[in-house]
Amino acid sequence: MKKQGILLVMPVPFRMVEGRLGFDDQTCEGLIRWAENFDHVVMACPVIPEQVFATSETSLTWQAIADLPCADKLELVPLPYAYKIPDFIKTYKATSQLLSEKIQKSQYLCFALSGVIGDWGAIACLEAIKLQRPYAVWADRVEYEVISRTLWKKESLKKAPLKRLIKDFLTLPLHKPYQRYLIRRSQLGLFQGQDCYSAYSPFCKNSHCVYDIHTKKSDQIDAASLDLKIKPLSNGEPLRICYVGRAAEMKGPLDWLRVVHLLCEAGVNLKATWLGDGPLLADMKSLVNELGITEKVHLAGFVSDRHQILTTMKSNHIFLFCHKTPESPRCLVESLVSGCPIIGYSSPYSEGLVSQFGGGAFVTLNNWQKLADLIIDINSDREKLSKLIFQAALSGQQFDEETVFQNRSDLIKQYLP
Structure with a gap:
């Protein structure tokens, strides 16, 4: 039987971990799942420079990919971290040629769309079109909507570098027609959640x-x-509310505190x-003091610790979120x-x-x-809250990574000849 291999071009960055290419722990889990469904997995991603990572205001747990149990089934292809226009122009020709070579050697192709400048998944689509190779596209958020909803927010203007704001302003009109062009020419669309x-x-x-x-x-x-x-x-236990995610504008952390x-x-x-x-954590701390809700x-x-995160959700009654952009x-x-409503x-995704x-x-x-009024109403009717918790657990039974990765892999094998 012919071995089944897949080329994945994704925006999730590699990072050097003790001299070896690494991923954050969740991406590593995803890589293991891909390797369960394909004989050979080629992963092409940008390598984040350490000086960029040091200022990225994000915390992740990283591990070397060579230590994964599926390492012998993996081929890693480092790509330039080229989100600045001069870097993208300088590295475009060599990177597009490299992607073309990998496309020609791979049976299945799946490319994630994430933007315009530095989006090597989109460039892989263009190369596949030239080679008349069928490909799948993957998207987990509506990028042009995310940018348009956050670009001119006060918090964004205060935190984002001026060059980044100018770049987003100049490239925003290109996002929608560019992505639609690539999606129309794809053989399969894998869109995460109802928003996408x-x-x-x-x-x-x-x-x-x-x-x-x-x-x-x-x-x-x-x-x-x-x-x-x-x-x-039913015994009047205090209401426990939680959220897990970055303190960033698109997550609505200040709205969360106001609620x-x-x-x-x-x-x-x-x-x-x-x-x-995240970048707004200091603002959150200031607002907590200002509103007098420190206790x-x-x-x-x-x-x-993923176990601690899930334990927190399992012990809370409500997962309060104020997401402002169409993502998943x-x-x-x-x-x-975790049985937390x-x-x-x-949004279409949450619904x-x-x-x-x-x-x-x-x-x-x-x-x-x-x-806030909605939660006050739910809290006053503990029978309603109990029902929501039970229903949340039922909805949660639909989701596990083994099933969803197998489903996605099966679709790729079905639609890509």
């Missing part, structure tokens, strides 16, 4: 709504733990926890897996996650006052 599927599926003849998650069946909350969380609610503040003003007995760091809010910062954050899936700003079994409640984007 709604935006991109009209332009691809074989479109599928898929998910990229890293929870296992063993991570799903068990019946005993679920019962232990629901039963005390918590309104709940406190309404007399809700609560404890709110935010796990994660109610715990800003834990970066937590690397895994934290909502992880929350459902997702309560926040409405799609709970469309079958429930476990979520939503208000319109940016309406944090109404979001």
